Amino acid sequence: MAQAVYAARTDRCKRATVFLGGTxxxxxxxxxxxxxxxxxxxxxxxxxxxSMTFKGPHPEVAxxxxxxxxxxxxxxxxxxxxxxxxxxxxxxxxxxESFSSRYYAPIEAAGLYWxxxxxxxxxxxxxxYLMDRHS
Numbered sequence: 001m002a003q004a005v006y007a008a009r010t011d012r013c014k015r016a017t018v019f020l021g022g023t024x025x026x027x028x029x030x031x032x033x034x035x036x037x038x039x040x041x042x043x044x045x046x047x048x049x050x051s052m053t054f055k056g057p058h059p060e061v062a063x064x065x066x067x068x069x070x071x072x073x074x075x076x077x078x079x080x081x082x083x084x085x086x087x088x089x090x091x092x093x094x095x096x097e098s099f100s101s102r103y104y105a106p107i108e109a110a111g112l113y114w115x116x117x118x119x120x121x122x123x124x125x126x127x128x129y130l131m132d133r134h135s
Contacts, residue, residue: 005111008104020091
């Protein structure tokens with residue numbers, strides 16, 4: 001995304017579309033991985049609710065932790081989907097060569113939003129996936 005902003009800033013709209021397309025594709029692949037992870041969790045019955053079957057100590061605590069997990073990752077996924085829509089719209093505009101070194105504010109604004117979503121994931125990933133779950 002940063003490269004797309006730079007390309008637009010330096011009058012390289014066609015190059016910006018390449019980076020916007022790559023940004024969209026990688027974001028979509030990330031969303032597909034999350035969807036598969038949710039699908040797997042549903043099949044293993046570890047989604048909070050009446051059908052949750054947690055085999056281990058303190059199922060009520062596990063239910064609360066999974067609720068927090070799904071709330072946080074679900075909200076992140078929602079923002080990612082919005083970002084994909086924004087990047088797709090910017091991609092179409094860039095293909096039409098609507099941006100130049102004199103006017104690239106929409107790409108820059110989309111980049112700020114995209115990096116905000118990235119930054120949230122930088123905090124969510126260690127919190128949810130790397131923390132010690134055995135203590």
